[in-house]
Amino acid sequence: MRRKTKLIHGGIFGDPHTGAVSVPIYQVSTYKQEAVGKFNGFEYSRTGNPTRHALEELIKELENGEAGFAFGSGMAAITAVVMLFNSGDHIVLTDDVYGGTYRVMTKVLNRFGIESTFVDSSDLTKVEAAIQPNTKAIFIETPTNPLLKITDIEAASQLAKKHSLLTIVDNTFSTPYWQNPITQGADIVLHSATKYLGGHSDVVAGLVVVNSKKLAEDLHFVQNSTGGVLGPQDSWLLMRGIKTLGIRMEETEENTKKLVDFLQDHSSVEKVFYPGLETHPNHEIAKRQAGGFGGMISFDVGSAEKADQLLSKLKYFTLAESLGAVESLISVPARMTHASIPVERRAELGITEGLVRISVGLEDVEDLIEDLQQALA
Numbered sequence: 001m002r003r004k005t006k007l008i009h010g011g012i013f014g015d016p017h018t019g020a021v022s023v024p025i026y027q028v029s030t031y032k033q034e035a036v037g038k039f040n041g042f043e044y045s046r047t048g049n050p051t052r053h054a055l056e057e058l059i060k061e062l063e064n065g066e067a068g069f070a071f072g073s074g075m076a077a078i079t080a081v082v083m084l085f086n087s088g089d090h091i092v093l094t095d096d097v098y099g100g101t102y103r104v105m106t107k108v109l110n111r112f113g114i115e116s117t118f119v120d121s122s123d124l125t126k127v128e129a130a131i132q133p134n135t136k137a138i139f140i141e142t143p144t145n146p147l148l149k150i151t152d153i154e155a156a157s158q159l160a161k162k163h164s165l166l167t168i169v170d171n172t173f174s175t176p177y178w179q180n181p182i183t184q185g186a187d188i189v190l191h192s193a194t195k196y197l198g199g200h201s202d203v204v205a206g207l208v209v210v211n212s213k214k215l216a217e218d219l220h221f222v223q224n225s226t227g228g229v230l231g232p233q234d235s236w237l238l239m240r241g242i243k244t245l246g247i248r249m250e251e252t253e254e255n256t257k258k259l260v261d262f263l264q265d266h267s268s269v270e271k272v273f274y275p276g277l278e279t280h281p282n283h284e285i286a287k288r289q290a291g292g293f294g295g296m297i298s299f300d301v302g303s304a305e306k307a308d309q310l311l312s313k314l315k316y317f318t319l320a321e322s323l324g325a326v327e328s329l330i331s332v333p334a335r336m337t338h339a340s341i342p343v344e345r346r347a348e349l350g351i352t353e354g355l356v357r358i359s360v361g362l363e364d365v366e367d368l369i370e371d372l373q374q375a376l377a
């Protein structure tokens with residue numbers, strides 16, 4: 001099956017009982033047992049629900065893994081994955097991971113004895129140097145947010161194997177349409193499905209795919225024990241969103257390239273961050289490991305005041321956190337998505353006050369360019 005076909009025919013197609021071409025929403029908590037302990041596949045919806053199961057089968061196939069899991073948010077998915085580890089274990093993470101990942105590792109999971117070190121994973125010598133005797137995993141996000149740094153997934157996975165560590169990849173920005181970390185050696189891939197997979201700013205969800213039966217058993221145990229599952233309505237909405245992921249990602253790619261060209265040539269823009277630029281330090285790796293560069297662009301307008309001026313004049317870019325939706329979104333990472341990261345750390349990372357991030361939507365690109373042009377003028 002080719003990629004766009006898989007988005008539509010992957011997982012479980014429709015409903016075998018009625019012929020409905022869309023998987024029904026099984027709005028149910030429990031299931032009748034034929035005799036004590038004799039179930040017809042499902043027993044209780046925290047453990048398993050047919051609509052959620054269809055979504056979990058779909059994401060498993062899209063990421064070429066062994067099993068898929070759906071959670072109530074990206075953060076619930078990340079937390080469940082980290083709960084595979086024990087008190088005293090250590091994880092090495094990409095330094096500019098999603099702000100919420102940084103927060104849960106340093107303010108919540110640290111209280112349960114899970115240790116973490118954050119390094120620039122686009123330089124694997126730094127990752128290797130951070131490995132300790134109690135390290136159990138490397139957690140990378142690529143491309144990152146908001147500076148769009150790239151980590152070589154295959155090389156990171158090889159490094160992890162050499163030290164008997166798991167490789168975990170947050171694949172939210174690329175989506176399985178452009179990038180399949182498990183195929184490149186990763187053990188666990190996860191998504192904030194709130195973003196491109198849902199694609200319409202109408203659902204909060206998280207997905208995880210693992211590459212082995214052992215990890216599948218362990219993660220199902222955590223999912224069922226801690227209970228952060230996705231409900232049937234939201235599972236259905238996600239499947240609907242995923243059907244059009246291919247055309248959305250293709251169109252987003254086209255729009256993004258044109259916007260990057262425009263921003264690169266604009267005198268009020270000091271710097272543009274986008275992995276598709278040949279001047280991007282890891283452009284070659286991005287090109288090799290992903291089929292597309294994605295729809296995220298960051299650019300520096302020089303100061304917080306200039307960023308505010310720009311925001312106040314835009315018509316089609318909605319000021320909002322989040323990304324990956326049909327509508328173009330704009331944000332100022334230092335005061336929004338990355339506000340939970342301490343000031344000194346933001347400075348270290350290069351997340352300046354004038355840095356603006358856009359998530360390119362599916363509007364006519366001419367309208368988007370004209371809008372930016374008048375706002376930057």
Ligand SMILES: *Cc1c(COP(=O)(O)O)cnc(C)c1O
Binds near residue numbers: 145
């Ligand atoms: C949004 C996001 C998350 C968190 O997902 P939620 O669905 O908001 O809980 C994790 N990782 C990345 C890269 C994200 O963009």
